[in-house]
Amino acid sequence: MLEMNHVSKLFNPGTVDEKIALMDVNLHLKPGDFVTVIGSNGAGKSTLMNIISGVMKPDAGEVRIDGTSIGHLPEFRRSRWIGRVFQDPMAGTAPHMTIEENLAMAHRRGQSRGLSIGVTASKRASFRKHLERLGIGLEDRLRAKVGMLSGGERQALSLLMATFTQPQILLLDEHTAALDPARAELITRITDEIVRDMKLTTLMVTHNMEQAIRLGNRLIMMDKGRIILDVDEERKKSLTVEQLLGEFEQISGHKLSDDRLVLG
Numbered sequence: 001m002l003e004m005n006h007v008s009k010l011f012n013p014g015t016v017d018e019k020i021a022l023m024d025v026n027l028h029l030k031p032g033d034f035v036t037v038i039g040s041n042g043a044g045k046s047t048l049m050n051i052i053s054g055v056m057k058p059d060a061g062e063v064r065i066d067g068t069s070i071g072h073l074p075e076f077r078r079s080r081w082i083g084r085v086f087q088d089p090m091a092g093t094a095p096h097m098t099i100e101e102n103l104a105m106a107h108r109r110g111q112s113r114g115l116s117i118g119v120t121a122s123k124r125a126s127f128r129k130h131l132e133r134l135g136i137g138l139e140d141r142l143r144a145k146v147g148m149l150s151g152g153e154r155q156a157l158s159l160l161m162a163t164f165t166q167p168q169i170l171l172l173d174e175h176t177a178a179l180d181p182a183r184a185e186l187i188t189r190i191t192d193e194i195v196r197d198m199k200l201t202t203l204m205v206t207h208n209m210e211q212a213i214r215l216g217n218r219l220i221m222m223d224k225g226r227i228i229l230d231v232d233e234e235r236k237k238s239l240t241v242e243q244l245l246g247e248f249e250q251i252s253g254h255k256l257s258d259d260r261l262v263l264g
């Protein structure tokens with residue numbers, strides 16, 4: 001499904017500010033894989049997401065989706081295949097538009113330009129059904145401006161918008177990190193349901209170790225631009241946060257330094 005082969009990215013090469021963001025990263029995801037990604041600050045997690053989504057070009061290596069190299073495709077062309085939810089609840093939605101207008105916009109993503117984002121009765125009924133699945137009452141607020149929603153509600157809507165068109169890859173970039181614990185848990189539950197129901201191939205960056213172990217069928221750990229540990233579903237079932245942190249220390253030679261670390 002997703003293949004990254006020998007992907008490297010260096011910032012400010014040849015200067016005192018040189019930073020290795022990714023170093024010869026190889027990552028192959030099977031359809032339906034739900035992979036959690038953890039790592040220290042500056043490990044390269046966001047760069048990984050940015051390269052898959054086309055925000056950044058790698059210096060070396062290639063990214064393939066379903067066997068097709070997508071290296072030449074700009075970000076907007078990849079949006080049909082890739083859904084992404086960011087940490088910032090403001091990033092995924094348009095605040096001055098209503099819930100149904102936002103959904104209409106997401107719905108036509110990847111289709112030819114010029115189509116109206118007008119909301120027909122049948123579209124509205126379908127939006128309502130999708131919103132009902134979130135279980136937070138947004139189906140009764142279709143004409144509310146998105147700017148009026150709470151951070152958690154906006155993240156739930158962003159998640160729905162990112163997955164509307166059944167993307168081949170879903171990228172979740174610390175998408176619960178800016179929320180309070182109760183809302184973060186709600187979004188985590190909704191994420192798990194959507195990813196499982198739609199069998200979406202998903203990469204989720206998180207700073208919550210317990211969540212990284214509990215969710216998905218695979219866990220990868222990054223440090224200094226490399227994937228240093230890849231844990232499969234079987235191992236993950238019996239893994240504890242202490243063991244995970246211990247393994248990190250053992251392999252990397254230093255403690256996991258993550259200023260947003262949540263143990264569980």
Ligand SMILES: Nc1ncnc2c1ncn2[C@@H]1O[C@H](COP(=O)(O)OP(=O)(O)OP(=O)(O)O)[C@@H](O)[C@H]1O
Nearest residue numbers: 011019020021039040041042043044045046047048
């Ligand atoms: N635009 C940029 N210019 C220069 N250096 C950059 C840039 N973006 C990232 N880096 C550097 O590349 C490395 C990887 O950064 P990246 O943001 O991918 O890490 P991260 O794992 O997402 O970190 P964090 O958990 O702190 O958000 C870091 O050393 C970072 O300082």
